[in-house]
Amino acid sequence: MTQQHDIAGGAAQSGRYTPTDRSRIRRNHKRAVYDRATIHAIVDATPLCHIGYVIDGQPFVTPTFHWRDGDTLYWHGSSASRMLKAQKGGIPVCVTVTHFDGLVLARTAFDHTANFRTAILYGKAQAITGSAEKNAALHDMMDLYFPGRMAQLRENTAKELKATSVIRMEIEDAVAKVRNGPPGDDEDGLSNKDVWAGVLPRTETWGTPEPDEHLSSNIPVPVYPRFR
Amino acid sequence: MTQQHDIAGGAAQSGRYTPTDRSRIRRNHKRAVYDRATIHAIVDATPLCHIGYVIDGQPFVTPTFHWRDGDTLYWHGSSASRMLKAQKGGIPVCVTVTHFDGLVLARTAFDHTANFRTAILYGKAQAITGSAEKNAALHDMMDLYFPGRMAQLRENTAKELKATSVIRMEIEDAVAKVRNGPPGDDEDGLSNKDVWAGVLPRTETWGTPEPDEHLSSNIPVPVYPRFR
Ligand SMILES: Cc1cc2nc3c(=O)[nH]c(=O)nc-3n(C[C@H](O)[C@H](O)[C@H](O)COP(=O)(O)OP(=O)(O)OC[C@H]3O[C@@H](n4cnc5c(N)ncnc54)[C@H](O)[C@@H]3O)c2cc1C
Ligand SMILES: Cc1cc2nc3c(=O)[nH]c(=O)nc-3n(C[C@H](O)[C@H](O)[C@H](O)COP(=O)(O)OP(=O)(O)OC[C@H]3O[C@@H](n4cnc5c(N)ncnc54)[C@H](O)[C@@H]3O)c2cc1C
Ligand code: HEM
Ligand code: HEM
Numbered sequence: 433m434t435q436q437h438d439i440a441g442g443a444a445q446s447g448r449y450t451p452t453d454r455s456r457i458r459r460n461h462k463r464a465v466y467d468r469a470t471i472h473a474i475v476d477a478t479p480l481c482h483i484g485y486v487i488d489g490q491p492f493v494t495p496t497f498h499w500r501d502g503d504t505l506y507w508h509g510s511s512a513s514r515m516l517k518a519q520k521g522g523i524p525v526c527v528t529v530t531h532f533d534g535l536v537l538a539r540t541a542f543d544h545t546a547n548f549r550t551a552i553l554y555g556k557a558q559a560i561t562g563s564a565e566k567n568a569a570l571h572d573m574m575d576l577y578f579p580g581r582m583a584q585l586r587e588n589t590a591k592e593l594k595a596t597s598v599i600r601m602e603i604e605d606a607v608a609k610v611r612n613g614p615p616g617d618d619e620d621g622l623s624n625k626d627v628w629a630g631v632l633p634r635t636e637t638w639g640t641p642e643p644d645e646h647l648s649s650n651i652p653v654p655v656y657p658r659f660r
Numbered sequence: 661m662t663q664q665h666d667i668a669g670g671a672a673q674s675g676r677y678t679p680t681d682r683s684r685i686r687r688n689h690k691r692a693v694y695d696r697a698t699i700h701a702i703v704d705a706t707p708l709c710h711i712g713y714v715i716d717g718q719p720f721v722t723p724t725f726h727w728r729d730g731d732t733l734y735w736h737g738s739s740a741s742r743m744l745k746a747q748k749g750g751i752p753v754c755v756t757v758t759h760f761d762g763l764v765l766a767r768t769a770f771d772h773t774a775n776f777r778t779a780i781l782y783g784k785a786q787a788i789t790g791s792a793e794k795n796a797a798l799h800d801m802m803d804l805y806f807p808g809r810m811a812q813l814r815e816n817t818a819k820e821l822k823a824t825s826v827i828r829m830e831i832e833d834a835v836a837k838v839r840n841g842p843p844g845d846d847e848d849g850l851s852n853k854d855v856w857a858g859v860l861p862r863t864e865t866w867g868t869p870e871p872d873e874h875l876s877s878n879i880p881v882p883v884y885p886r887f888r
Contacts, residue, residue, distance in 0.1 A: 454718055457740055466703035480760050482710040484721035490682055493721050493756040495778055509853045510687055528721040532708050534867075535887065541802055541813050542820040552722055574769055584846075584855040585769050592770045620814075625811040629872040630877050632887055639762075639861035644842045651856050659763065659860055 453603040454554060474551040474608050475500055475529050476588040476634070479577065484526040485557070487518050488520075498527065499573050505553060506569055508598045516597040519557035525601060527553040533612065541620035547631060551608045555601040556588065563590065569598045578656045607643040682782060683833040688747040693836040702779040702836050703728055703757050706864070707805065709885075711735065712754040713785070715746050726755065727801050733781060736799055736826045747785035753829060755781040761840065762861040767849035775859060778834045791818065797826045806884045864881040 434464050447456070450468040457464035465471065475481075481498045484491060494515050496507045505527060509516050519525060534547040561567050567588055574582040615621075638660070641653045676694040685692035693699065695868050698762045703709075709726045712719060722743050733755060737744050760777040795816055802810040810865060842858050843849075848886070866888070869881045 454720075456743060459740055464820040479763075479801055480758070481721045482712075482721050482723075482758070484710075484712040484719035484754075486714050486717065486719050489714065489721055490752055490782075491712035491714050491754045492682075493710050493780070494759070495710075495758040495776070505734070510786070512687055514686060524718055526712075526719045526721045528710060528723060530708070530710070532864075533722075535707075535805075537809075539813065540820075541810060541816055542800065542824075544802075546725070548723070554718075570769065574772075577763075578765070581765075581855070582769060585767065585852065586720060588769055592768075595769075595820060614870070617872075623712070624813065624873055625876055626879070627809070628882050631870040631872075632865060632882075633867035633870060635867055636760075636862060636864050639863055642842070642859040642861060644845075644857040644859075646845070646850055647857060648853050651854070652738070653858075654856050 436593075449603070449606045451607065452554075452605045455552065455607045457607060457609060460609075463609045463611055465610055466606075471551045471553075471606050471608045472500065474531065475547045475553070476503070477531065477549075478529060480529070481507075482528045482530070483515070484528070485515065485519060485523055487514075497573075498529075501572065501637075503603045505601045505603060506573065506598060507553070508570065508596060511595055511597045513597065516559070516599060519599050520559040520597070522556045522558055525555065525557045527555075527601065529553075534631045536615050536631050537629050538615035539617045539624040539627055539629050543615055543617055543621055544650050545611065545615070547612045547633070549608065549610050553603050553606040554603070555604045557601050558602055559601045560598040563593045566593050566596060566598045569600075570596065575583055577658060578654070581654065581656070625658065642659060670868065677831070680782075683780065683835045685835060685837060688837075691837045691839055693838055694795060694834075695836075699779045699781075699834050699836045700728065700837075701775050702759065703733070703761065703781070705777075706757060707756070709735075710756045710758070711743070712756070712819050713743065713747060713751055715742075725801075727754065727804050729800065731828045731831045732829060732835050733783070733843075734801065734826060736798065736801065736824060739823055739825045741882045744787070747827050748787040748825070750784045750786055753783065754783045755783075755829065757781075760862055762859045763842050764859050765857050766843035767845045767852040767855055771843055771845055771849055773839065775840045775842070775861075777836065778840050779834060781831050781834040782830070783832045785824045785827045785829050788826040788828055793820045794824060797828075798824065805886060806882075809882065809884070840886045
């Protein structure tokens with residue numbers, strides 16, 4: 433998936449997030465990245481995130497689509513959703529975005545690892561109230577995911593907007609962790625000359641579009657840059 | 661990735677998990693699956709899960725590799741890991757396994773959705789104490805991920821085992837949610853004949869193995885069934 437641009441198309445995001453007690457990577461800290469642009473690129477490179485939150489002491493992790501505008505992350509769903517109801521009140525959430533890029537096979541079991549790019553964002557979830565604001569946010573989502581598509585569809589109805597919650601989270605602190613490259617065998621490992629070692633790369637790809645059966649035959653498949 | 665088999669190779673897992681207050685899917689419940697075999701197949705079809713846990717009221721979501729034996733889920737990492745230290749004490753965790761199978765483009769914005777298979781497992785994390793038990797569990801991990809490989813590597817050392825935590829979670833309750841197929845446009849949507857509608861399928865694939873530079877030239881790339 434190609435990298436998207438800020439919705440606002442405005443000021444580039446620069447600088448870095450200040451490491452905090454909850455966000456700072458303690459071990460393997462050479463893999464820690466607090467740079468805003470790198471973190472945003474990891475977040476924007478997939479629509480999927482995993483949102484962690486707590487209800488009565490019980491943790492929940494819900495896979496959800498997100499979108500981003502500067503330092504604000506958004507997601508949406510049903511107004512009746514337990515997750516979104518719980519999050520309305522401004523509870524702390526942890527949003528994790530993961531790209532699993534490969535398995536790394538070393539010459540000792542201990543040194544096996546993975547290549548990956550991950551971002552973890554912390555903040556408080558806030559419901560967007562007001563039908564017009566919700567609609568504007570959902571238009572942003574459509575425009576980011578499928579540029580130009582909303583113009584081909586009818587406007588969202590009042591009933592649809594009522595059924596929909598949109599959540600906004602100001603990113604308070606954030607961190608990325610990146611590992612890539614070959615196995616890091618030490619000398620002990622390298623002395624084993626008989627075993628295959630290297631990387632089994634893993635990628636996510638888009639398959640051939642599957643047109644709906646009700647489709648008129650002459651409508652071409654649109655190309656959405658983010659999902660090419 | 662092909663589906664793995666139970667480590668034990670023993671009794672097939674049958675029956676279903678009993679829905680509980682935390683696991684029961686409330687909306688879209690036609691997509692809910694409590695059947696053990698289906699849930700296990702979703703869990704086994706990728707090594708990656710997202711583990712949710714709480715420290716001092718703050719939720720964390722950590723991407724981690726898991727493996728499964730019957731109704732027990734396992735993961736591993738550093739003995740110094742904050743996540744694994746926190747989990748040692750038997751705290752409640754939520755483990756989510758996600759397969760994002762495609763974007764579903766409907767004829768109204770509201771009806772856009774995704775195809776997916778997800779499983780959410782609940783339980784308490786417990787550290788495996790005892791070097792021999794840890795080593796046995798790590799051998800299970802190696803054998804599941806890379807059958808036959810451990811025999812080509814030296815045994816894990818006492819020092820390595822000391823540096824490693826292995827966590828076990830009995831699955832107390834679990835649920836899967838599955839959505840597939842074309843957009844579910846209603847009549848209102850179908851009246852729009854001018855827009856493309858259908859599914860943009862998404863898959864994870866393994867790329868060409870990348871041999872390590874130190875590799876002798878005559879070692880063939882092994883084929884590990886799970887990661888074919
Ligand atoms: C595909 C994949 C598979 C993985 N498999 C395993 C595994 O099997 N075992 C294992 O131990 N680890 C695994 N990891 C790494 C795991 O995500 C953690 O980085 C690691 O467990 C250290 O976590 P910690 O809480 O001990 O780190 P700490 O350094 O104690 O965590 C402190 C803070 O650092 C930040 N942080 C920690 N991990 C990450 C991260 N991945 N991305 C961004 N910020 C982070 C968070 O803000 C966290 O609160 C995997 C990662 C990926 C992407
Ligand atoms: C790739 C992908 C993208 C998604 N994007 C969105 C999105 O943008 N907006 C959105 O609202 N939803 C999205 N979902 C669905 C989301 O994961 C939840 O199913 C949905 O939000 C309902 O959650 P809830 O807590 O309101 O459900 P409830 O029915 O209130 O949840 C009750 C219980 O049902 C179970 N449950 C809920 N969801 C799942 C699940 N996915 N898998 C297994 N068990 C589950 C859990 O045990 C949960 O505690 C997406 C899912 C996937 C896989
Ligand atoms: C980029 C476009 C969109 C995508 C990819 C998308 C995707 C999704 C997904 C994956 C779900 C979860 C479905 C499930 O739990 O099975 C969902 C739920 C929902 N979406 Fe969207 N959506 C989009 C746009 C919209 C818009 C514009 C609206 C409102 C006008 C909307 C309203 C809802 C509602 C109300 C739900 C909850 C449905 C339920 O659980 O009953 N979505 N969406
Ligand atoms: C299937 C084989 C294995 C795979 C795919 C694997 C994968 C991983 C991954 C992805 C991490 C996280 C690395 C990071 O945070 O950057 C990790 C950490 C770790 N693994 Fe493994 N592992 C495997 C086998 C083992 C074995 C057999 C041992 C012990 C004998 C072990 C001990 C550790 C330790 C101690 C860490 C923590 C490293 C640190 O954070 O400092 N692993 N593993």
